[in-house]
Amino acid sequence: MTKEPAAVLATVTKTYGPVRAADGLDLTVRRGETVALLGRNGAGKSTAINLLLGLDTPDSGRVALFGGEPDRAVAAGRVGAMLQEGRPVPRVTVRELVGFVASTYPAPMPVADALSLAGLTALADRRVDRLSGGQAQRVRFAVALAGHPELIVLDEPTSALDVEARGEFWAAMRGYARRGNTVLFSTHYLEEADSFADRIVVVDAGRIVADGTAEELKRSAGGALVAVDLDGAPAAFLAGLPGVTEVEVRGDRARLRTDDSDATVRALAARDAIRGLEVAPLTLNDAFLALTRGRDDRRARDTGQGTTQDAARATAPNREPIR
Ligand SMILES: Nc1ncnc2c1ncn2[C@@H]1O[C@H](COP(=O)(O)OP(=O)(O)OP(=O)(O)O)[C@@H](O)[C@H]1O
Numbered sequence: 300m301t302k303e304p305a306a307v308l309a310t311v312t313k314t315y316g317p318v319r320a321a322d323g324l325d326l327t328v329r330r331g332e333t334v335a336l337l338g339r340n341g342a343g344k345s346t347a348i349n350l351l352l353g354l355d356t357p358d359s360g361r362v363a364l365f366g367g368e369p370d371r372a373v374a375a376g377r378v379g380a381m382l383q384e385g386r387p388v389p390r391v392t393v394r395e396l397v398g399f400v401a402s403t404y405p406a407p408m409p410v411a412d413a414l415s416l417a418g419l420t421a422l423a424d425r426r427v428d429r430l431s432g433g434q435a436q437r438v439r440f441a442v443a444l445a446g447h448p449e450l451i452v453l454d455e456p457t458s459a460l461d462v463e464a465r466g467e468f469w470a471a472m473r474g475y476a477r478r479g480n481t482v483l484f485s486t487h488y489l490e491e492a493d494s495f496a497d498r499i500v501v502v503d504a505g506r507i508v509a510d511g512t513a514e515e516l517k518r519s520a521g522g523a524l525v526a527v528d529l530d531g532a533p534a535a536f537l538a539g540l541p542g543v544t545e546v547e548v549r550g551d552r553a554r555l556r557t558d559d560s561d562a563t564v565r566a567l568a569a570r571d572a573i574r575g576l577e578v579a580p581l582t583l584n585d586a587f588l589a590l591t592r593g594r595d596d597r598r599a600r601d602t603g604q605g606t607t608q609d610a611a612r613a614t615a616p617n618r619e620p621i622r
Pocket residue numbers: 315316318319320338339340341342343344345346347487
């Protein structure tokens with residue numbers, strides 16, 4: 300018998316007033332996968348996670364964890380979660396806190412094991428209100444492990460951590476995933492999705508707009524980037540060159556997205572317009588922007604105005620984590 304997937308959202312919708320926070324989400328997370336939900340603020344990542352965990356009910360569609368009701372899987376300890384809201388920190392030691400939470404589950408993980416996986420063995424007797432932000436986040440991870448879950452769901456687990464704490468956090472998570480467990484995490488950091496996920500699911504305006512490995516996302520966004528100096532020439536001809544799907548001109552430099560970089564470069568060469576030529580594959584960031592841009596454009600059309608992202612993009616390509 301094939302095993303049920305760890306998590307399923309089937310054509311799930313959820314609206315909050317006028318906002319379609321989940322707009323027909325279809326997602327299957329297979330056992331053993333590490334999946335990133337990648338999207339900007341307000342894309343619908345937390346909504347998807349809350350629906351999956353049974354913390355919210357969909358307007359329509361079906362949600363299942365291990366083939367059953369989310370509540371059942373959560374109560375059985377098969378699912379651990381780290382959500383965005385921090386709870387007040389009690390004045391107990393790390394070991395006491397994890398031990399207490401473990402005692403509420405039917406088949407908990409041994410406390411020493413949870414502490415070790417979370418990289419907390421040396422801090423077991425430290426009070427939890429006397430830890431750094433990164434250490435406190437690993438305590439929350441150990442708490443999420445306490446029920447001995449097969450699936451961990453993390454909503455932006457590292458957004459408040461510095462680079463070093465982030466590295467330690469992901470090292471702990473990898474140890475858990477290596478045991479054959481399933482991890483679903485949301486993030487707006489492209490590099491985090493790229494480094495830690497087997498599969499990236501791009502969420503935008505309550506919809507899944509792409510789903511695959513980083514390489515597949517780059518391929519599905521299409522092509523490469525070609526940049527040249529204009530040398531004072533008017534830029535109008537660039538959009539008509541073979542392969543070109545997008546033109547961005549800043550100062551005297553033109554940046555083209557193309558489906559066929561060979562054809563584009565040949566056409567540029569034929570016009571003797573290859574000064575400062577650069578050809579580069581799309582970065583994951585470029586792919587993300589290309590994959591989510593269509594919806595921005597549609598939203599802008601629907602509301603009759605550009606979005607702030609459009610405005611930012613018109614002046615500078617986004618090289619930062621998506622915010
Ligand atoms: N309880 C709620 N009531 C009203 N609107 C909500 C509620 N929860 C979410 N929304 C709206 O639904 C949309 C999706 O929000 P959601 O929190 O799922 O996005 P997100 O991708 O997790 O964003 P972030 O990265 O900021 O956490 C947003 O427009 C948000 O304002």
